[in-house]
Amino acid sequence: MDWWPDHVTCSREQCTRCHAGCRLLPAAQLLHFAKRLAPAKLRVAVVNHRGAARTPITSPRPYDSGFTEDFRTTVKHIRAANPHSKLVGIGYSMGANLLTKYIGEEGTKCMLACAVAVCCPFDVGVSSTAVNESNLLNNHVFQSMVMRILMRAIKWASHLPLDPTWSLDVERIKKATRLKELEKEIMVKICGNKDVDEYYDMASSTHHVDSIDIPFLAINSLDDRITPSIGIPTDKFKTNPNIALAL
Template structure:
């Protein structure tokens, strides 16, 4: 591990710790770690039930519950927030929900606007700092199940959003604990890093999906006065920075991409968090670089950052090629266990 991020000698006083994760010999490469769980590893069986949640501006998001529902007899409710262009079908969401569901947690995922296979009905979309919808969702959830403890797990973009929410609302009453995995702590650095080398492959894959959704919505929603680009210009957006400059920023009230990055990066909110929070991150994450990592003085006493040298982006793959497993399933389960009730289900 880089000397800059070495842990101290007293693990009880250090907010940055060495992760226990060790990549197996066949999966030390960061791209193997990132791509294998997504494209090769078989998904765990998970039955789902979906419902629509109407937002204050009359738009809707889809909320997906793990099945069978064990809400009233569960250990608590585990809320999942997915990553950029993700959904309940994303490998990290599906398999973690299946794991926690098997342990007696009720799981639920909120799709961000326009995600999950259905475009939303307003020009507004989602982004790394969009906490209003998540806050409304958690308040709605709390009203339905006020006596059940709730924890939240965010991945990538959803991790940044979750950390921002916890930092801007330190006295929040919804969540007992939180976990953030593969967080893009500094959005500007991440936009620059993913636009270099092989990482451009990931950017191209995600950007294609983002532009496709935007162009589809442009055919049914009037964006005049909201965006300065039309369908043809949207099709030519070449990287995340261009998309955020021309779409994310103007749609959501930011002066430009840099303003969006500065105001929404999780790095500026970590020191305000009061909710017990575990942050899991790999230094070799191909979506970003070491420059995004927070220093100890940027973390509140409630935040524990666990760093590993390997693990890729939302990877943390262990086991053998014929029987792989995801390390963070157990780490997350262990971390949220003390916040559970009704542990005999």
């Protein structure tokens, strides 16, 4: 977790930013975001997922789209260090999915005062179908970039002992060329799902939107190729008075 400003304690309101997995957002964008908020008397904490931003990998369990415990622990840590500050959550892409899922899981116990989710893939299955389609963007930009980052993270974690109950096939993992193949060989087995569809359903934040109990704004684009609008639970935004959707 990175801070701006980096004081140990601070009376400012805290803005906790949970970005896309594996740090797909450029560092320059993160710094720009933090510096724009600092003059507004906001302190920014950027949550780096396991293995992201070249952080040391100390656990064999990798980042996954629906695992909210790391973020939950982070929020508790920030709250304990700054008990009198309001906490605001901002999530981007898969980070937005994780943030949304966490807020819904917490319900009335959520420690965040409010939150914003940008380009949230509420239905991970719909998003997976979109990014695994064979087209120019996926084949030559998105998939190659994501696979390069993930394979590098796997290499960094190769020194860690694996849980034998996961039954991971290391050779099949090394030969994977698409994100869905990695999720099938790694996440399905680690999370105990029967297949990738069950894993996607488990990881999706759409099931938790009804339980959001804080002011929550979702910002999505109707022509987003990564998070298609078909996956947005628009009906739920009409029934929960705490949430709003901007398209």
